[in-house]
Amino acid sequence: MSKINTKVLSGFVEHLPNVQLEFDAMRQVIFDVYKAHGFLPIDTPLIYASKVLLAKAGGETEKQIYKVLKGDNDLSLRFDLTVPLARYIVEHAGQLNFPFKVAQIGKVYRGERAQLGRSREFYQCDADIIGKDTLDIAYDAEAISLIMDIYQKLALGKFTIYVSNRKLLAGFLQGMALKDKQVAILHIIDKVKKISASDFKAELKKIGLSDAQVTELTEFINLKTLQGFTLQNETFQQGVAETTTVIDLLGKMGVGKHVQLDLQIVRGLDYYTGMVFETTLDDMPEVGSVAGGGRYENLVSNYTQDTYPGVGVSIGLTRLFAALQKAGKVGAGAVSPVNVMILPFSSAEFEFSYKLAETLRMSGKRVDILVQDMPIKKKLRYADKANVANVIVIGSDEVKSGRVLVKNMQSGEVNDLDEFLRS
Amino acid sequence: MSKINTKVLSGFVEHLPNVQLEFDAMRQVIFDVYKAHGFLPIDTPLIYASKVLLAKAGGETEKQIYKVLKGDNDLSLRFDLTVPLARYIVEHAGQLNFPFKVAQIGKVYRGERAQLGRSREFYQCDADIIGKDTLDIAYDAEAISLIMDIYQKLALGKFTIYVSNRKLLAGFLQGMALKDKQVAILHIIDKVKKISASDFKAELKKIGLSDAQVTELTEFINLKTLQGFTLQNETFQQGVAETTTVIDLLGKMGVGKHVQLDLQIVRGLDYYTGMVFETTLDDMPEVGSVAGGGRYENLVSNYTQDTYPGVGVSIGLTRLFAALQKAGKVGAGAVSPVNVMILPFSSAEFEFSYKLAETLRMSGKRVDILVQDMPIKKKLRYADKANVANVIVIGSDEVKSGRVLVKNMQSGEVNDLDEFLRS
Numbered sequence: 001m002s003k004i005n006t007k008v009l010s011g012f013v014e015h016l017p018n019v020q021l022e023f024d025a026m027r028q029v030i031f032d033v034y035k036a037h038g039f040l041p042i043d044t045p046l047i048y049a050s051k052v053l054l055a056k057a058g059g060e061t062e063k064q065i066y067k068v069l070k071g072d073n074d075l076s077l078r079f080d081l082t083v084p085l086a087r088y089i090v091e092h093a094g095q096l097n098f099p100f101k102v103a104q105i106g107k108v109y110r111g112e113r114a115q116l117g118r119s120r121e122f123y124q125c126d127a128d129i130i131g132k133d134t135l136d137i138a139y140d141a142e143a144i145s146l147i148m149d150i151y152q153k154l155a156l157g158k159f160t161i162y163v164s165n166r167k168l169l170a171g172f173l174q175g176m177a178l179k180d181k182q183v184a185i186l187h188i189i190d191k192v193k194k195i196s197a198s199d200f201k202a203e204l205k206k207i208g209l210s211d212a213q214v215t216e217l218t219e220f221i222n223l224k225t226l227q228g229f230t231l232q233n234e235t236f237q238q239g240v241a242e243t244t245t246v247i248d249l250l251g252k253m254g255v256g257k258h259v260q261l262d263l264q265i266v267r268g269l270d271y272y273t274g275m276v277f278e279t280t281l282d283d284m285p286e287v288g289s290v291a292g293g294g295r296y297e298n299l300v301s302n303y304t305q306d307t308y309p310g311v312g313v314s315i316g317l318t319r320l321f322a323a324l325q326k327a328g329k330v331g332a333g334a335v336s337p338v339n340v341m342i343l344p345f346s347s348a349e350f351e352f353s354y355k356l357a358e359t360l361r362m363s364g365k366r367v368d369i370l371v372q373d374m375p376i377k378k379k380l381r382y383a384d385k386a387n388v389a390n391v392i393v394i395g396s397d398e399v400k401s402g403r404v405l406v407k408n409m410q411s412g413e414v415n416d417l418d419e420f421l422r423s
Numbered sequence: 424m425s426k427i428n429t430k431v432l433s434g435f436v437e438h439l440p441n442v443q444l445e446f447d448a449m450r451q452v453i454f455d456v457y458k459a460h461g462f463l464p465i466d467t468p469l470i471y472a473s474k475v476l477l478a479k480a481g482g483e484t485e486k487q488i489y490k491v492l493k494g495d496n497d498l499s500l501r502f503d504l505t506v507p508l509a510r511y512i513v514e515h516a517g518q519l520n521f522p523f524k525v526a527q528i529g530k531v532y533r534g535e536r537a538q539l540g541r542s543r544e545f546y547q548c549d550a551d552i553i554g555k556d557t558l559d560i561a562y563d564a565e566a567i568s569l570i571m572d573i574y575q576k577l578a579l580g581k582f583t584i585y586v587s588n589r590k591l592l593a594g595f596l597q598g599m600a601l602k603d604k605q606v607a608i609l610h611i612i613d614k615v616k617k618i619s620a621s622d623f624k625a626e627l628k629k630i631g632l633s634d635a636q637v638t639e640l641t642e643f644i645n646l647k648t649l650q651g652f653t654l655q656n657e658t659f660q661q662g663v664a665e666t667t668t669v670i671d672l673l674g675k676m677g678v679g680k681h682v683q684l685d686l687q688i689v690r691g692l693d694y695y696t697g698m699v700f701e702t703t704l705d706d707m708p709e710v711g712s713v714a715g716g717g718r719y720e721n722l723v724s725n726y727t728q729d730t731y732p733g734v735g736v737s738i739g740l741t742r743l744f745a746a747l748q749k750a751g752k753v754g755a756g757a758v759s760p761v762n763v764m765i766l767p768f769s770s771a772e773f774e775f776s777y778k779l780a781e782t783l784r785m786s787g788k789r790v791d792i793l794v795q796d797m798p799i800k801k802k803l804r805y806a807d808k809a810n811v812a813n814v815i816v817i818g819s820d821e822v823k824s825g826r827v828l829v830k831n832m833q834s835g836e837v838n839d840l841d842e843f844l845r846s
Contacts (some may be wrong), residue, residue: 004478006510006726008468009498014511016518017463017525024464036784038761038791040440041447045431045544046469046530047489055427066470068500069490070534075432077491087429088437095439097808099795102440107469111493121468131795138773138794252774254781303429338461350561351675358677361459368461371561372522372554385520 011112011120013318018387019331023321026154026330030125030315031105033149037142039103039127044084046107050076053083055302064110077109081126082271082299082312089130089310090303098132098308099139105317119318128312135309137242140275140295141249143313147279147291148255150315156324158282161255162262165243165275166294169266171236172220181207186266189221193264221263239274246275273297275311287323290316338366340390340406340420343379347371349394356392356404363421384409390420434535434543436741441810442754446744449577449753453548453738454528456572460565462526462550467507469530473499476506478725487533500532504549505694505722505735512553512733513726521555521731522562528740542741551735558732560665563698563718564672566736570702570714571678573738579747581705584678585685588666588698589717592689594659595643604630609689612644616687644686662697669698696720698734710746713739761789763813763829763843766802770794772817779815779827786844807832813843 008014015023035041047068053076054062061079068075078084081104089100105125112118127146129139144161151159169189173182188203195203197218204214223229226240243261250259267276274295281287293313300308324330340360344353350371357367368388370379376393383391390406398404406420407413415423431437438446458464470491476499477485484502491498501507504527512523528548535541550569552562567584574582592612596605611626618626620641627637646652649663666684673682690699697718704710716736723731747753763783767776773794780790791811793802799816806814813829821827829843830836838846 003727004475004510004725005472006475006514008514009470009472009496012468012470014465014467016515017465020464020466023466035760036789038759038764038789040760041443042437042440043443043446044437045435047432047435047532047544049428049432052427052429067492069492073432087427091429091431092439097805099793101791109470121470134795136795138770142792142794249773249777253777302427304426336461337458337463341461347561350672354672354676366459366461368524369565370522371565372557372559382520 009120011118013119013121013322015331018335019325021335021337022330023317026321027105027123027125027317029153030150030317031103033146033153034103034125034127037101037127037146037149039101041103042085042088043106044078044081044088044104046078046109047075048078048084048087050074052087053078055083061110064112066109066111079110080108081106081124081314082128082296085126085128085130085312086299086308087303089308090300090306093132093304093306093308096130098130099135100130101127102130103127119322122316122318125315125317126312128310130308130310133307133309135311137245137275138249140242140311141246141253141255143293143311144246144250144259144275144277145253145255146313147277147315148258150291151279156281157284159258159279160282161259161277161279161291162265162289163243163246163259163275163277164261164263164265165239166266166272167235167239167242167274168226168263169221169239171231171233171239172217174235175231175233176213176216178209178213181209183270185209185217186270187268189264190266190268192221223261223263225261242274267292267294271296271299277313284323284327287320290320290323336368336386336388338368338386338388340365340392341368341370341383341386341388342392342394343370343376343383345376345393345395347373348396349399352399353394356394360421365421432543434541436542436544436745438754441758442748444758444760445753446740449744450528450546450548450740452576453573453740454526456569456576457526457548457550460524460550460569460572462524464526465508465511466529467501467504467511467527469501469532470498471501471507471510473497475510476501478506484533487535489532489534502533503531504529504547504737505551505719508549508551508553508735509722509731510726512731513723513729516555516727516729516731519553521553522558523553524550525553526550542745545739545741548738548740549735551733553731553733556730556732558734560668560698561672563665563734564669564676564678566716566734567669567673567682567698567700568676568678569736570700570738571681573714574702579704580707582681582702583705584682584700584702584714585688585712586666586669586682586698586700587684587686587688588662589689589695590658590662590697591649591666591686592644592662594654594656594662595640597658598654598656599636599639601632601636604632606693608632608640609693610691612687613689613691615644646684646686648684665697690715690717694719694722700736707746707750710743713743713746759791759809759811761791761809761811763788763815764791764793764806764809764811765815765817766793766799766806768799768816768818770796771819772822775822776817779817783844788844 066077108124147161184207192200201214250256265276265278272294276294278289278292295311297309342353353369357369360367390408392406404417406415489500531547596602607630615623624637673679688699688701695717699717701712701715718734720732765776776792780792783790813831815829827840829838
């Protein structure tokens, strides 16, 4: 009989248990930082009516969507956590406390061409702050500051958070009378770091910019500071004020040294309206940005007349982890989650072993018992392969005397139970 | 403009943040118990080629499946965690340590008629032990014992774990020369607690049992003990031996008082081959069984010629939580996850507040800062609505003196910072 292939689908990832432990630990660090800052957890469904999910989506998103079939309904899998959040806010607004600080970690689905580090099923780790009617700019600084806390706790080395503000470019384009081309221009700028200067220029010219406009725009997005640059345009000046305030607050938070203005940062998603930011690992620039976000004023406008401005940060954990794995920075250390493994010689020692395990677990230890019938040598090999730190062998002597020894598998050191419990 | 409905789909659940906190805490308890027993985490994809998922599925499952469309592939969402595990084992067998103890917590999808407590998207919390070639019966006892640990830690009150063994019924039916009707008979017995005695009888007669056979079978499944019941059938005697061993081991683990033999327990899923078990909350029998499982010898047979017998327990957390919520046992206590909320009077106090928050977080406290511009009275109302335990108000005096007071929102008591940090 021909057997069915057990591989996961292309673009899908699953880890061996020891790697999964590291992945879970990273996810926990991110969630703990969000919670330490007062963000409340929610867990939204993965499936929605397509019209709910795609109300704001552009053409690219729609092409990448996974459709779901059940009965006659046109359903889709979520492609991010932001759209599910937008409708959550509207649905439950009456019972939420605004500004509402909310954290979501979950899987999302995009049918992208499966290439290096681009998964079709991946975890996003989002923290958002949503206001009712207004949301102070100080929350933009808080969203950005979360990145520092997380990157430091994950010990990812030096990193730079590049910040900009959509209003700077919008105001600048208004001043150049290019407002009607803004969406197309932002999409081209979003690619500037990935394409050559001549391709960048060619793309801008293709949508109708003159040589002079291309030069002027290129100079603008390469500015390293806004000081000395003046423009009589209200949107631009709002952008300057917001950016200045945010950078000032980040300085007060101790995040300043990681932050750099970069007018090339626009973020691909059309819903951003103000501050935008991305993060690069200085020693691994090839990873690209896996932590970014921004301010969105109108995300809920398809669902309600009310105004709920928001700002959020999203960490693409699956991609970050894949990059760290490729660089050999995770996935190497295979550490068992248990503190000790009990190896009874035979089933005659099960009862004693069960009671010992129970005692140890009551003291907060994580305890495995190997009850498969095999020679003690093979049991020790199993414990070794499992990378457990300590083993306790239980034979008839131990049962008779009640005296138990804990052997450290690394050092070979042997301790009695009380010492182990104190450790 | 007509706005889009933001409700979740029928059969889908999302919680308010305070309820989500309780749900997450329960999930964490379950995962912690699994880890304390040495189960290793894995996280399998949600989407598979339909032929992989449905290799072993019966007709009912196939009707409930959510199909996924992406390109030309026939894909489906997983409907349990056991089938994804079966193929995981085969795919990664060379790198696993057998007996492999594995824990999975994740969402699964079944398009059931959305009725009381039956969700279409729900969490399963599974722990399985998989052997290579053989798996000792002691692991069946361990799988069952996890339920006690979890139910006690969740403080769910008195509960009963009903155990049986498929081989008992199989052997009995062989003895009655009804082996060819076994699958159909098991499906009817699986419903016996939900239908009337006359309906039960009618269903058995419909598939060809005589009155005498119905009577004999009914008497058998109502036995409270196997003592005194003899049958010269190998399968039956194996079942007796396994059941006796498991109940004996459960006694040695201290689980015995929660365990009861019940020959009506068969579990609907066809892949079980040995021990089967379900759990009922004694004070809430209407909840039904949300923690059950059993032994399966042949689950991987569609994927490989090799033998990987397994035994597992699955907890239907979404359904359990819904039942507890309906009974008013969860969802009432709205506790903030932060230890303290800092309320700066105005942006002039942000810098001081940020540094204070940083200090507190370094000491392990979870700290929120309310930076939205609003009157202090409204800020206190916000903190009250958020159910935070403590607040620190920062005005110009605090900034000048550096002296900070922590107010307990419940007792009204005021402490200085050092006292709070020691608490």
